[in-house]
Structures are given as structure tokens and as C-alpha cells.
Amino acid sequence: DTGVTQSPTHLIKTRGQQVTLRCSPISGHKSVSWYQQVLGQGPQFIFQYYEKEERGRGNFPDRFSARQFPNYSSELNVNALLLGDSALYLCASSLWPGTGYLSMNTEAFFGQGTRLTVV
């Protein structure tokens, strides 16, 4: 158990619906990143938040949004779901965001993910 918790673990949604995924980082970690992993591919970066501010955004449409709360937990929202949004959504927490800390350990601890199926 890495300590990063994600909910729900599985979700089935209909095309056009909206979904909210939740993540609680390891205690003391202030950076949370979201990734989308399609079967057979590596995780694709969606967002990173650090100290409640967005620090990075991947090449995803505006239908994807996220936020980080004062307790450092985070939510990922996806609107107007498409069939192609079906994937494993991973949340990763780390001590630092990585920027500017080149030699510091920025290992990311991943949660077990949320398996989203859009039908």
C-alpha cells in the first residue's frame, strides 16, 4: 500500500456525461499529478498541482479540469465524456513538483487508479 488513495476504483459512464475522480496524497506530500493510461501505453501526463496551484498541464482538451484542496487532496473532472476517455486514471503524489529541484528525489507514488469505462 503506497498510501495514495483514489476513488472510485471502477466507474462506468455514458458518453456525454461528466465524471469526478478523487485522490488523497501521502501525508506530507504537497504535489499531486494526474495521468491517463490507455491499455498498452505509458501514463500520459494531464495535470500537476503543487500547493493548490496548477504547475503543469499536458495536451488534453479543456474538458479536463482539476483542482487541489487545502488538505492537498485533488479532484479530476472530465466533462462531455467520449468513448476515447476510457482509461486507467492514475494519481501520483510527491514531495516536490520537480521543477528546479534537479537533484532532489522527486519519486512519484502512484495510487491504484480509477478504471473509467465510457459506453
Added chain:
Amino acid sequence: GQQVMQIPQYQHVQEGEDFTTYCNSSTTLSNIQWYKQRPGGHPVFLIQLVKSGEVKKQKRLTFQFGEAKKNSSLHITATQTTDVGTYFCAGPANAGKSTFGDGTTLTVKP
């Protein structure tokens, strides 16, 4: 933008054989990380390499960072069935973005 490519995509070995996966970047990397994902699981951090030419070992696993810091490799000696999974390399989280390769999936035949 930064791209990280891994080869091979799949590797099937007999238990006891060695295994190597290679990671190549289109740009110089400040550091590189390696992760392992078991079937049905989530990526688990293995190691981070920072220095040019760096070599690190973890039991049967040897990680190398190229002199030009544009490539890296992971070598497993005498594979075991517990080594099965997909191994990913990931570029650094500069500006909040980290780039994962598509991984090398290792299967081990007992």
C-alpha cells in the same frame, strides 16, 4: 517537446535469462526515473538517475544513465517469475510535466 522512447515493446525470456530494456530521449534529460507496473497494478518507483554516466544497482537490477544524458537502460540478471511486468522510464517533471515511455513488457517462462 520531450519524447521518451523505449525498446523493445515486448520481451519474452526463459527464467534465468537476462533482460535489458532501453530508453532514448529526443532531448537531454536532467534526470530519469524507472518504474515497474505489475499486470493490473499501478506504476511503482524503482530508481532515479541524475548524473552523466551514472550506474546504480539494486540486487539483480542494474540501471545506467548515458554519458550524454539522452539514454538509459535497465538490465536484469537471471530473471525470475517475480520480474514480470511492464518497465517504464520517465523523463523529469520539468515545468510539472513528466514524460513516460510506452514501456517494455517482460514475460518470464518458468
